[in-house]
Amino acid sequence: xxxxxxxxxxxxxxxxxxxxxxxxxxMAQFQTEGRGQRGSKWQSxxxxxxxxxxxxxxxxMEASGQFAISQMICLSIVSCLQQTWNxxxxxxxxxxxxxxxxxxxxxxxxxxxxxxxxxxSIAGIGMNVNQVSFSDDVQATSLHKLTGxxxxxxxxxxxxxxxxxxxxxxxxxxxxxxxxYLENLYGFNENLWYKMNGDEFPAHxxxxxxxxxxxxxxxxxxxxxxGFKEIELLGKSS
Ligand code: BTN
Numbered sequence: 502x503x504x505x506x507x508x509x510x511x512x513x514x515x516x517x518x519x520x521x522x523x524x525x526x527x528m529a530q531f532q533t534e535g536r537g538q539r540g541s542k543w544q545s546x547x548x549x550x551x552x553x554x555x556x557x558x559x560x561x562m563e564a565s566g567q568f569a570i571s572q573m574i575c576l577s578i579v580s581c582l583q584q585t586w587n588x589x590x591x592x593x594x595x596x597x598x599x600x601x602x603x604x605x606x607x608x609x610x611x612x613x614x615x616x617x618x619x620x621x622s623i624a625g626i627g628m629n630v631n632q633v634s635f636s637d638d639v640q641a642t643s644l645h646k647l648t649g650x651x652x653x654x655x656x657x658x659x660x661x662x663x664x665x666x667x668x669x670x671x672x673x674x675x676x677x678x679x680x681x682y683l684e685n686l687y688g689f690n691e692n693l694w695y696k697m698n699g700d701e702f703p704a705h706x707x708x709x710x711x712x713x714x715x716x717x718x719x720x721x722x723x724x725x726x727x728g729f730k731e732i733e734l735l736g737k738s739s
Pocket of ligand 1: 510537554606607
């Protein structure tokens, strides 16, 4: 589509109004109310980037295992960038995609939960494709910045979908998903600086908790586990 408020909202309305098929993809050139994680806005210049949402209806998936959807979408993007574009992409916990320490894509998963199970899920993906200037407060990059070439966002969508299909096949295989997620996680087994409750400290990621919590060991030896809004990764220095 040309313009929507948010492709995630559009997909949510499709789900409300009709029995929309799993795998339906909504893509737009421009969003008037693009949304990011933690209530932030997702801004993207018209026609420059990939703005898409895919509707998923995982079967027999408990609400407590919903982080698997983030994992499989992040793995799909990272694998596409690594294999199709030969870029050293990595996942920044919980669901940002980085190349060279700069953000190239973000993921916003919104689930409809009934009882204890996931009825449907909307996986929203924003990937910087042709945009080359970003506001100073974000450390962002794009395919164009990294390769010097422009691409059609729809071409990137078509490259990405087979990866989503492949990793969706692992959605109930939490062990395999976690293994691959950790293999591609920025800061796994590497000392980086984090900020938590106003405190800055070096630590390395040791693993994930049962619901995707981040487990870290501080340079002092102390082990901690934190939820999604509790910690910020600062980078190689404080
Ligand atoms: C983030 O990193 O904060 C997540 C960004 C997710 C942005 C995408 S763009 C397509 C879809 N529609 C939205 O409103 N948000 C997601």
